[in-house]
Amino acid sequence: MKRMILFALALLLLIPVWSTPLSVEAAPSVSTHAESAALIDVSSDRILYSSQGDKSMRIASLTKIMTAIVAIEHGKLSDQVTISRNAAGKEGSSIYLKLGEEMSLQHLLYGMMLRSGNDAATAIAEHVGGSVEGFAYMMNEKARLIGMEHSSFKNPSGLDEEGHYSTANDMAKLTAYALRNPVFREIVKTKVKKAPNPNETWDYTWMNKNKMLNLYDGADGVKTGYTKIAKRCLVSSATRNGQQLAVVTLNDPDDWADHTKLLDYGFKNFPLHPLVNKGDVIDGTSYVAGISFGYPALESEKNQFTSQIQMNDPASANYRLGEVGAVHYMLSGKPIGSVPLFMKGSPRLKLDDHGAFSFSGSLGGTSGGADKWLFIVQYLFRIVFTGRSA
Structure with missing residues (x-):
């Protein structure tokens, strides 16, 4: 019976539970020569600018x-x-x-x-x-x-x-x-x-x-x-002050100049705001942050960050993997990311941020979030079919 419950839990974990990265509102205006364009912050997946961004x-x-x-x-x-x-x-x-x-x-x-x-x-x-x-x-x-x-x-x-x-x-x-x-x-x-x-x-x-x-x-x-049909297309990326941005333009006759403009726009208006550093003790708990986490935001948004602590059930797979809980961060009340909580001295703190299976940025679920759930599913299947947890 226990194995059937774990099996069902494993299947449920295959269903995405993360939300879409927060969109930008009231950002400064900028324009390009592109038929379609987008600017993204790489670590968080936040789209910082989009013009006809969903046009096929x-x-x-x-x-x-x-x-x-x-x-x-x-x-x-x-x-x-x-x-x-x-x-x-x-x-x-x-x-x-x-x-x-x-x-x-x-x-x-x-x-x-x-x-x-x-x-x-x-x-x-x-x-x-x-x-x-x-x-x-x-x-x-x-x-x-x-x-x-x-x-x-x-x-x-x-x-x-x-x-x-x-x-x-x-x-x-x-x-x-x-x-x-x-x-x-x-x-x-x-x-x-x-x-x-x-x-x-x-x-x-x-x-x-x-x-x-x-x-x-x-x-x-x-x-x-x-x-000849697509015309000039370009994806570029750049890193400054620990922040990486990427620009996409489709059918843009002046793409080199437009990419320079959009990268400058992103770095100027959406710098990373550090919210927690790896190893920091989280207020109100005796636990520490498993990763560092920052989020790109406008100056007008920096006072709109909030957080909420959620503890894991000691019987849960996450807890058995060393993650005692998580701090969920919001911007303007919308989820933007999650940081795992560990005991002080946990060996999980020695792993890099990817190894910690964090949501490392957004809950938009590309690498960190998806990898975390995949790992948990594999872990649960090992328990179900072998009876071993390690």
Whole structure:
């Protein structure tokens, strides 16, 4: 009977319980030349600016952001990938791979993200997904899990195809999710990459097409895109004072200038407001915060933060995993994030913030929240089917 109850609890935990990140109201005005645009704070998932952000549009090679994160999460970077005829002959931008050539998945990812190689994207998809169609299915599943409600992927490269589209807001969510992956972060901030070339005596040398890396102080990603139908598309990111922002523009003839404008706008108007530091004793308790937590907010919003403590049942899975409770933070009465509470000296405090399974920013449920529930589900299933808790 106990096992059946735990099993039911595990299934219930698969149902999302987090809320959408808080939207911005009464923010200063700003405009761009883009048909659609969005600005997001990476750690919290808060959309700081959006103009026609839910309009479905072609996204060209911005698609490769999804291709990269799916490949990183499901592939093995050291794998040697054999280039197929389909990949070698793919039209559009290319890193000039040859039929039968072998290249590591890691180097293919660099070639795809820095030079926008459609041949690399196709080779990656065939290797990780078994086929382009199989990989497209994985892309759409990832989109669903991230909460990209207005997106559909048909191929890994972004070549124009019926039914292949996304929105500025969805691509902002995807970018924030991907930038929390250290492998992805390292690739997209790289300005120049060399890779072995089995066909010549010289190595491949790939220069990143993303000019923002040189144009904007603190720029650290992410991807350019263009087709005749989609026009100029760009996603950029930058980090200043510990805060990372990302901008998406679709069909923007002046994207370099507009990205500079939106990044400046975000850093100026929505700085991170620190609410608690990891290890701080929480007022009214003998417990400490499991992670540091800050949230981007307007100056007019900084006095609207509130918090509420909720203790876990000692018989609950969370409590057995060392989390005695949580502090839930609100802005203007709306939930924005949750910080786990631990006993002083808990070994969980030695883990990084991701390892602490925090909601680390928003309850919008991309990485931290989803990982936490997945871990708990796995933990409960272990108890149910093995009778062991460790």
